[in-house]
Amino acid sequence: MTQLCRLSARDISVSFGKTPVLKELHTDIPDGKLTVIVGPNACGKSTLLRSLARLQPVNKGQVVLDGKAIHKQNSRSVARRLAILPQMPTAPEGLLVRDLVIRGRTPHQSALKQWSHEDATAVETALEQTGMAHNAGRPLEALSGGQRQRAWIAMALAQDTDILLLDEPTTYLDLPHQIELLTLVQKLNRETGRTVAMVLHDINLAARFADHIIALKDGRVHRAGSPAEVITEANMDSVFALPCTVIADPVHGSPHVIPA
Amino acid sequence: MILRLPFLSMHLPARAITVSLCLVSLLVVALLSALHLGAYPLNISQIGQAVLGHAEGIQRMIVLDHRLPRILTAIGAGAAFGLAGSMFQTMLRNPLASPDVIGFSAGASCGALLAMILTGGFVLFGALIGGVVTALVVIGLAWKDGLHPYRLILVGIGASLTLSAGADLLMTKLDALTAAEMAKWLVGSLNARNWADVQLIWVGLAVLLPLSLWLQFPLTRLAMADDIANGLGVALSSMRLAITATAVALVALAVSVAGPLPFVAFVSGPISRRLVRQGKPALLQAAIVGALVTLLADMAARSVPLVHLPTGVFTAIIGAPVLMWLLLVQFKKGTL
Numbered sequence: 064m065t066q067l068c069r070l071s072a073r074d075i076s077v078s079f080g081k082t083p084v085l086k087e088l089h090t091d092i093p094d095g096k097l098t099v100i101v102g103p104n105a106c107g108k109s110t111l112l113r114s115l116a117r118l119q120p121v122n123k124g125q126v127v128l129d130g131k132a133i134h135k136q137n138s139r140s141v142a143r144r145l146a147i148l149p150q151m152p153t154a155p156e157g158l159l160v161r162d163l164v165i166r167g168r169t170p171h172q173s174a175l176k177q178w179s180h181e182d183a184t185a186v187e188t189a190l191e192q193t194g195m196a197h198n199a200g201r202p203l204e205a206l207s208g209g210q211r212q213r214a215w216i217a218m219a220l221a222q223d224t225d226i227l228l229l230d231e232p233t234t235y236l237d238l239p240h241q242i243e244l245l246t247l248v249q250k251l252n253r254e255t256g257r258t259v260a261m262v263l264h265d266i267n268l269a270a271r272f273a274d275h276i277i278a279l280k281d282g283r284v285h286r287a288g289s290p291a292e293v294i295t296e297a298n299m300d301s302v303f304a305l306p307c308t309v310i311a312d313p314v315h316g317s318p319h320v321i322p323a
Numbered sequence: 324m325i326l327r328l329p330f331l332s333m334h335l336p337a338r339a340i341t342v343s344l345c346l347v348s349l350l351v352v353a354l355l356s357a358l359h360l361g362a363y364p365l366n367i368s369q370i371g372q373a374v375l376g377h378a379e380g381i382q383r384m385i386v387l388d389h390r391l392p393r394i395l396t397a398i399g400a401g402a403a404f405g406l407a408g409s410m411f412q413t414m415l416r417n418p419l420a421s422p423d424v425i426g427f428s429a430g431a432s433c434g435a436l437l438a439m440i441l442t443g444g445f446v447l448f449g450a451l452i453g454g455v456v457t458a459l460v461v462i463g464l465a466w467k468d469g470l471h472p473y474r475l476i477l478v479g480i481g482a483s484l485t486l487s488a489g490a491d492l493l494m495t496k497l498d499a500l501t502a503a504e505m506a507k508w509l510v511g512s513l514n515a516r517n518w519a520d521v522q523l524i525w526v527g528l529a530v531l532l533p534l535s536l537w538l539q540f541p542l543t544r545l546a547m548a549d550d551i552a553n554g555l556g557v558a559l560s561s562m563r564l565a566i567t568a569t570a571v572a573l574v575a576l577a578v579s580v581a582g583p584l585p586f587v588a589f590v591s592g593p594i595s596r597r598l599v600r601q602g603k604p605a606l607l608q609a610a611i612v613g614a615l616v617t618l619l620a621d622m623a624a625r626s627v628p629l630v631h632l633p634t635g636v637f638t639a640i641i642g643a644p645v646l647m648w649l650l651l652v653q654f655k656k657g658t659l
Contacts, residue, residue, distance in 0.1 A: 074324025118550050149550035155416070158602030165334075166544060169555040172538035177333035178325060201600070222555070 065096045070115060070133075070145070070226055070258070074124035077110055077282075084110045092226070095199065097252045098185040098260040099269040102279035103303050108262045109150060109230055111180055111279065115260065116147035116228050128226075133176040142170035142199035146222040148215055150230040160214045164189050167221030189220035192251060209240035213247065220251065227251075229261035233268070241265070245272045266303075270294045270317045278302050339605060342598045346611040349399070353618050357394045358386065360622055388517070396516040397621045397634070398614040399524035400581035401591075405613020406535050406606055408588025408646040409595065413546050413604040414566050417472040421434035422574045422587040424480025428583040429486035430457025431575045432509055436493050439505070447523065457482060458571050469549070470563075511584035511635025513621050520580040527576040531569055532610065538566050539606050546604060584620075585639045587613050616641055 068091035077085040084107045092098050092115065100108045113119035115126055117133045125132040133141060144168070154163055167189065168182045190196040193213045203211060212232055219227055231250065233241040249272050252259045263269045269276055269290070276293040278286045280302045286293050293316070301306045305322055312319040324335045353515035358370050364383050365373075372378040373386035408421040408527055434453015438445040461482050465475040476567050507514065541562040544552045553559055574588070586630045593609035 113550070116554060118553050137556075138553070138558055139556035142554065147550070147554040149548065149554065152551055153548050155546045155602040157600055162603065164549070166551075166555065169544055169557065172540075174537045175331050177540065178327065179332060 068092055069094055069129050070260075071127050072111065072115060072124070075114055075121045075126060076123035077107070077114060077119060077121050084282055085114065085121075088279075088283055089124075090277055090284050090287060092258060092260045093275050094258050095256050096251075096258065096274040097249060097272060098258075098275040098277060099270050099273035100260065100262045100277045100279060101264075101266055101302075102285075106281055108280045111277075112147075112228055112230050112260065112262050113149075116145060117141060118147065118149070138199045139170050142222065142224070144224050145158040145226040146224040146323075147228040148169065148219045148230065148232060151234060152215055156204065158204050159200060159202055160195055160206070160217070161186065161190070163203060163214055163220045164195075164199070164217045167218035170222065176272055185221045185223050192220060193217040193247065193256075195259075207244060208236055212236065212240075212244055213228040216244075216247070226258045226260075229259070231262050231264065233263065233265070241268060248272070266294065266299070266320050267312075270319065271312065271315050290318055294320060336599075336603075339603075339608065342595075342608055343611065346355065346598075346615065350611060350615050350618070353615060354398070357397075357447060357618060357622050357625075358390050360625060361385065361390060362424035362628070390656055391444060392521050393513050393516045393621070394618065394623050395521045395581050397513050397617045398633065399521070399528055400513075400577040400584065401587055401614040401617025402530070402610040403524065403528060403573040403577035403613070404584060404587040404617070405595075405609040405611070406532065407570040407577070408572075408590075408613070409604060409606050409609035410538070410542065410566055410570040411588075412592045413542050415470070415472040415475060416546060417476065417478050418589075418593050420472055420479070420568065423583060423585055423588045424455030424483065425476055426457050426482035426486055427454055427479075427571060427574050428578060428585075428588065429483045429490070430454050431459075431571075431578040432495070432583040433486045433490050434575075435579055436490055436505065436509070437520060440496055445616055447579040450579040451572065454571045454575040455577070457486065458567060462567075467601060477609070477623065493639075500517055507631070507633040508582040510633040511582040511638060512631075512633040513581055513617075513624075514631050514633070516580065524576060524580045527572075531573050531576070534569055535573070538562070538569060542566060542604055542606075546602075581617070582633070582635060584635050585615060586641070587617050587620075587638050590641070591617060616653050617642060 073083055073092040074087045075088050076083065076087055088111065089308060095150055102108050110119055111281055114121050117126065119176055127133065128136065128141060154162060164186050166183060171182065183273065190199050193216055194214050195217050198206060198210060203214060206214060235242060248259060251257060273290055276290055277284055278293050278298060285302050286298050294309060294313060295307050296307060299307050299320055307320050307322045309318050326333050326335050365382060368376065369382055370386055373382050411420050411422055411465045412418050431450040431454035435450040438449025461475065462470065465478040494505060495657050497505060540631055541557050544555055544557045545562060549559060591609040591613035595605040595612045599605040599608055616638060620641055621634045623632045623637040624632045
């Protein structure tokens with residue numbers, strides 16, 4: 064199977080102090096697809112995503128974006144092609160949603176050119192796409208958790224990149240808001256053709272929304288492929304040590320894990 | 324409001340413009356009253372004549388040689404402190420991280436004092452060296468897998484106290500008369516400023532103010548988490564370095580003409596942010612607030628007859644309650 068992949072990790076190793084987190088990990092993020100990284104706690108999911116976004120320096124190997132090592136490229140130029148929304152992002156008190164979304168335009172701006180016509184269009188589009196246009200004038204802390212997360216996604220969208228990385232975007236959201244957010248992300252992937260890669264905790268949500276799943280275990284890729292290929296009883300047992308039954312979701316047809 | 328020129332385009336929020344205009348008007352009123360204030364009675368037209376160079380004798384001397392240089396130094400030094408404080412507080416995402424709390428002002432004044440004792444001059448040079456060395460030491464000691472604001476503040480407060488004690492110790496090397504003058508300067512004094520001071524601070528500001536405003540763009544992004552600024556393509560290390568260097572230079576400059584006026588750097592940022600609102604750093608407004616606070620404090624110092632009270636006594640009287648108020652608010656919100 065040959066797929067086009069602008070972003071890939073080539074045998075990367077990352078350690079925190081003496082603790083190795085990623086061990087010669089090799090994986091590709093397929094273009095235009097919605098990829099979800101899953102795995103047990105402390106398996107290196109977030110570290111992998113942060114490394115892919117050049118936020119985490121790698122000790123060995125390299126992350127390649129468009130044929131060149133990402134850590135050696137100009138950060139601003141990377142930011143025009145790849146956007147990352149970190150886990151539980153913070154913003155200064157009182158910041159309005161619109162101003163937050165405007166910050167997403169940073170790699171396209173400079174100290175003197177802070178507001179081009181493209182900036183204005185991209186910000187309005189991002190607010191529309193996330194359904195946040197009517198909340199644009201509200202401060203971030205006045206929003207509910209789900210709305211706040213949408214505002215952050217709008218910021219990442221305004222960055223106008225082909226690749227979008229999301230680190231656990233559903234943390235602290237209740238189930239309806241998790242579904243709402245992932246539906247939005249899926250819609251953005253389908254409608255704008257953006258490559259999306261995100262870390263999720265919930266395997267069933269991953270199976271339902273992903274085109275491509277990367278299952279990590281102990282800092283290595285255990286299995287990568289379509290949900291049907293990865294979410295199997297055998298893999299759940301070997302990755303999560305979770306005895307379970309996997310059935311086809313009666314509504315969506317995706318694999319559904321029922322823990323024993 | 325949107326400004327769009329071929330070489331410059333930006334948002335100009337109506338509120339920021341209104342706030343700036345109000346602050347500037349207040350500053351002008353304060354400036355005029357400060358020119359009027361003094362033991363020798365002068366009316367507005369006499370002051371006007373003197374400023375325009377049409378007056379002679381004592382009128383001219385009082386306005387041009389005494390009051391005006393002192394006022395212009397106060398405005399310049401206050402603006403420099405306000406800018407530097409707001410820059411550090413925004414970059415480190417904590418209102419306690421201002422140069423007068425974390426020891427950079429104390430370092431600059433120690434350096435200036437040392438230069439004074441060793442060479443009898445080179446105050447600015449000494450203040451710069453003192454400020455830079457303190458910044459390096461404090462940041463170096465607080466560094467552990469990155470710069471954690473909380474650790475920086477603790478180390479900085481320690482450094483600040485040590486340096487103040489060091490300055491006291493240095494004073495014993497001086498004769499009683501110089502020591503008494505120096506003691507005032509160490510509290511922050513604008514007594515007997517001359518045109519050389521005015522020139523120094525304003526030439527410095529002419530370079531550093533535009534630089535600071537240019538750095539406001541990355542600074543606004545640094546005010547969010549590191550990962551976000553990094554993801555947006557902001558060169559974290561070099562921007563932090565540029566901001567730190569500019570702010571330390573501003574502190575050294577202000578200290579060398581006015582001493583380490585306490586709390587000016589500390590209060591200007593939070594006050595201007597609360598006036599402008601919407602979670603944006605407001606460097607220009609912070610500079611004006613700093614100038615205003617310093618000028619008002621100096622007027623208070625001058626209005627006490629006979630004793631030459633140092634201005635720093637009054638900046639502290641204005642600043643200390645704001646500090647307590649901020650601490651209380653932060654404590655109640657659990658963000659301290």
